[in-house]
Amino acid sequence: MKKLLILLIVVILLPSCMSTRTNVGNFKEMSQVDKSKVYNYSKGKQCYLFWGLVPLGRRSVATPASGSCQVRTYYNFWDALLSTITGGIFSMQTIKVKAIQQPSLAVAATE
Secondary structure (H helix, E strand, C coil): CHHHHHHHHHHHHCCCCCEEEEEECCHHHHHHHCHHHEEEEEEEEEEEECCCCEECCCCCCCCCCCCCEEEEEECCHHHHHHHHHCCCCEEEEEEEEEEECCCCCCCCCCC
């Protein structure tokens, strides 16, 4: 019975390893062609109270003007540690936006 109680407490207090990836525009097709051009465009943190039930504001992160990007939300180690220490009363998620480098347009000077 004691082991079951400990297991139940651990399951309730530890956050899940939830991760979502949302592709916007033609990011998926473009990233499969050239993976070396994918880079982190912006990053932010979304905070919650009471096990994720009440969001504290709405974090908006920058997105590229082209509209093609991947938005990833996940718990990193520090997010999970903070949630575990507070018993889930306060938690946060990391939001990361990935984009593809666009070729720079070189303007040739003509005389």
